[in-house]
Amino acid sequence: MQPFQYVHADTPDHAVEAARPREARYIAGGTTLVDLMRLEVMRPTQLVDITGLAFTAIEDVGGGVRIGALATNTDVAYHPLVTARFPALAEALLSGASPQLRNMATVGGNLLQRTRCPYFRDGTSACNKRVPGQGCAAVDGVTRSHAVLGTSASCIATHPSDMCVALVALDAVVHTHGDAGDRAIPIADFHTLPGAHPEIESALAPGELVTHVEIPASPFALRSRYTKVRDRASYAFALASAAVALDLLGTTIRDARIALGGVATKPWRAREAEQALIGRTTSLETFRRAAAIALQGATPHGDNAFKVELARRTIVRALQRGAA
DSSP: OOOOEEEEOSSHHHHHHHTOSTTEEEESSOTTHHHHHHTTSOOOSEEEEOTTSSOOOEEEETTEEEEETTSBHHHHHHOHHHHHHOHHHHHHHHTSSOHHHHHHOBHHHHHTOOOOOHHHHTSSSOOTTTSTTSOOGGGGSOOTTSOSBSOBTTBOOOOOOSHHHHHHHTTOEEEEEETTEEEEEEHHHHBOOOTTOTTOOBSOOTTOEEEEEEEOOOTTSTTEEEEEEOSSSSSOOOSEEEEEEEEEETTEEEEEEEEEESSBSSOEEOHHHHHHHTTSBSOHHHHHHHHHHHTTTOOOOGGGTHHHHHHHHHHHHHHHHHHO
């Protein structure tokens, strides 16, 4: 681990000012950043500690919820407002990592966690996320864990978050503070596709600080569920996951949300599949048709072709749970 400067931020403005240097990074729980620093995959010259900022509250907002960026994953997963109104978010958080890590990891850090692609993390393989323009070793490598949606010639790494998939299905909004003032960014627009620049992973400007996340009240939030398929029952990243939310009138679907994890380069909103559900009944045939539409643009790479069918089945199971 290379030497770095340490700054403890007292206010949001102080944090933004301290994070202006190009190689500065914010640190809170540190559950991803510290790992990557030890591997020398990330080499920040300055760490800005934001744990003293007042961003831990979880509050009611007009029937929705506002979650501070420094609220821990554990606090969010077990909070009565979340479990009662947004069950998919609680399920997603509890399916990730281990209790010890959830006790440390923050909502803001979860939003910004980096890929678990082994070629990114080994520090030696060609990786455009780590060194722009270097190439992507994964394209011709072992690809079982890699993405089939949203890929490019420059990167096929999956986004690792469970929480973010649920937030996409719940129409969450990420609020930030930076040199240009405050912004509200819809979660579906927060993460970026790799394209030719996979090193750019979010819509944040340099030094911009996530302050909180808001999830609005909605008629479909209560019937939201998160389903995750992985190699073992705990402490494993998704091979495929789906967050769904349904607004039902009897057995007729009035509105729907579908988001996918484990199969895409960002938390993936399946908008066409959602539209295919509206006005139809909660039948297995309806769910299978929507699942097929959600994976129409999938592009397998080598070892990960199985993910297409796995993702379809995961969507169907999640929809069945949401409709139950």
